[in-house]
Amino acid sequence: MTISRRPAVGSTTGVRRATLSVAVVTGVVLSGVAAPAALAAPSADAVIAEVYGGGGNSGTTLTNDFVELGNRGGTAFPLDRYSVQYLPGSASPTSTWQVTNLAGSVGAGARYLVAEGKGAGGTVALPTPDATGAIAMSAAAGTVALVNGTTALTCKTAADCAADPRVKDLVGFGAATVREGSPTAAPANGTSVSRAASLADTDDNSADFTVGDATATNSKGETAGGGGDPGQPPVDAKIHDIQGFTRISPFKDKKVGDVTGIVTAVRGFGSSRGFWMTDPNPDSDPRTSEGLFVFTGSTTPAVAVGDAITASGTVKEFYPDAPATSNYQSLTELSSAQWTVGSHANPLPAPxxxxxxxxxxxxxxxxxxxxxxxxxxxxxxxxxxxxxxxxxxxxxxxxxxxxxxxxxxxxxxxxxxxxxxxxxxxxxxxxxxxxxxxxxxxxxxxxxxxxxxxxxxxxxxxxxxxxxxxxxxxxxxxxxxxxxxxxxxDSKLQKEVTRRQRPGELAVATYNVENLAPSDPDTKFAQLAHGIVDNLAAPDVVNLEEIQDNDGATNDGVVASDVTLKKFTDAIVAAGGPHYQAREIDPVNDADGGQPGGNIRVGFLFNPARVSFVDRPGGGALSSVDVVKDHGKAHLTQSPGRVDPTNEAWTDSRKPLAGEFVFQGRTVFIIANHFNSKGGDQPTHGRYQPPTRSSEVQRQKQATVLQSFVGKLLTADPGANVVVAGDLNDYQFSPALAKLTSGGYLKDLISTLPAAERYSYVFEGQSQVLDHILASAALRGVDYDVVHINAEFADQASDHDPQIVRFRPSAGNKLADWAYDLADYVDQLLGRTAPRK
Incomplete structure (x- = not known):
């Protein structure tokens, strides 16, 4: 699955956004526990526009922390008797709000700068502030509130602060306990969190604020000077000199002047506005770019394509997060720029x-x-x-x-x-x-x-x-x-439809339904339901991943998912499908990763008209299923039951769910899975090559535990019918899949497809495998299909494509299996689809 990697805004091209996802891989599953979200009404006028807590820290440019206010309204907003207040990100019982009193007003569409604590580092002072305090804010996590009053707040939770009518606006940045909605991404010494130029306020800090360069602006529109020595004269440089022949400019953090070029493109919206210019007189070195981005922040530059520009400013290497620890590459740009336009409508350099x-x-x-x-x-x-x-x-x-x-x-x-x-x-x-x-x-x-x-x-x-x-x-x-x-x-790409199983075939599918919750629109439930009924031809068993609890990502202790599953099974019936029954085990609250409060889990849907589920009591969130042998056959001690759920391999991750099914007298064991995400891996296109895939360590541990359990089943009964399926969050060539298929217990069915068809997910333009169905050798007449209905399409019910396997289970008796196979062959010849009596 994929939790939003960035704020979802309209025309967001170039918006400076904090990253959550990495590598060439899957959507990220975040884990952890968060406090309830604040729910105060959005402000129609004065809001917090930017917060910076790294002033004067090691390696920074600005000497002071600051809070910048903005006014969304059409008239000046008076700030007399108002204050800005600060609370640490992880407030203890003894933590107190620190207060800086304000005066004057913030004009319509204008800014208001509050200078805060000064550190020992930095080289550039803030522009003249409109108010001054001495609060030493954290660079990485904290809460800032705009308050109607000068008395310190006493609230220590998001809900309590939302209920305080004195709070005009509030932002929790980094891992802040007190925040509106979800907190912003974490800034660092050299970066701030800032609201988009429109000052839109949705009361969700993660959506409203992004991480980027600190750009303090006062009520006069003045900004801080560039980096480096304020008294340093600019050095004349051409664009190719600035770009240099490595990824980092030789003029990094230095002032340059007499930078000439033709404006080739302008970005006039979002929070990363500016223009690109290209020198029409290139050098002879193929390593040096002749293009440069001139960053103007939230201000639309007064230039036009074709203008001949002479510019000066400070050369910066922009990273989306803290430069010292970033896994990403940087963008060389000109910041704090000034320029003159020499002429207009010049021919553009050839692309x-x-x-x-x-x-x-x-x-x-x-x-x-x-x-x-x-x-x-x-x-x-x-x-x-x-x-x-x-x-x-x-x-x-x-x-x-x-x-x-x-x-x-x-x-x-x-x-x-x-x-x-x-x-x-x-x-x-x-x-x-x-x-x-x-x-x-x-x-x-x-x-x-x-x-x-x-x-x-x-x-x-x-x-x-x-x-x-x-x-x-x-x-x-x-x-x-x-x-x-x-x-x-339009290439007229069609969503695939798989064939219906024959009477003697058991059809088992796996489907990641991407954080399905009752609060999702009915259209999502209907689209998923039609996918199961129409595209998957109503499988007998469906392994589901990412079923959320009954109130979705509301973090209030609810873990049951019966409402979610009923809404889904009702939608399947409405789509013309069977009356599926469901089996799952509720997790411990916030212990299985995913969206905080969502409590995603794996589960089974099964069609009781075709297959029976063996309900065997004892399964629970922390109880472990085992294998017993009875009359030469394997059985589960619990059904459904979780596989070794207290093993550290499953920390902050979903636990596998084993179920025992009976199809036409034959026992089939199905294990539903959702391994840990690739969160924390370095990106394939980043500055570290090759990238470190740190998340693989846990998936290998998970594969080891699961492979051991399958080994128990097949040791007890070498002819057992075993299907292991789900979102394993890894490739068919990964170490985790190598471990899972070791010992000869299971075959990864994706490997049976032609190489060009091995994919169930599309990430950053790469069609890849994250979902798998693995089968034991006892399964006969195996017919496997990845059914492409989501990942390749703009209109998606989920970001994953489902998979299905049809097979004839073994009875462990050659004569019985021969007769069964003969009957299935006759069914196939006659085109029968009705269940056998």
């Missing part, structure tokens, strides 16, 4: 036309460390190729879509249409050392009222030319910010 053979097939040098200091080799490595064209205009023609458009208004194309293509138009991810280097993310910098962002599926084509500046983004790697966007051509 770099990207052809199928131009981008290298190898991703990056395999150094085992940080590649930033290395000289670029653009003819050898694809990451180096794109870096050598950073902020230049590039163009692609008739580009095939390999990752559908999403809610963040982005899509992925391939510049190498013959690189590992899938039969349905995607690009399959074959191994760790064969990243598809042709994949390129596309966003738009064209205002959506001029050209709406296209809604496209995998295999569609952006016809004609798509062009614009290219730069690195932590969300998907190098990105073409389109100032010219090709027209979408």
């Amino acid at each position: 770099t036309v990207i052809t199928p053979d131009q981008v290298p097939d190898v991703l990056a040098p395999n150094t085992g460390g940080n590649i930033e200091p290395l000289p670029l080799e653009p003819a050898k490595y694809s990451l180096d190729f794109w870096e050598s064209h950073e902020s230049e205009i590039v163009s692609v023609s008739d580009a095939r879509v390999v990752g559908p458009s999403n809610s963040y208004d982005e899509l992925y194309v391939t510049t190498k249409p013959q690189q590992n293509p899938t039969p349905r138009g995607g690009t399959v991810y074959p191994s760790y050392d064969k990243i598809n280097t042709g994949v390129l993310k596309v966003q738009s910098i064209i205002p959506f009222d001029q050209q709406p962002f296209p809604k496209v599926n995998t295999g569609d084509v952006l016809t004609g030319v798509t062009s614009g500046p290219v730069e690195y983004s932590s969300f998907g790697g190098y990105t073409l910010f389109a100032s010219q966007l090709g027209a979408a051509k």
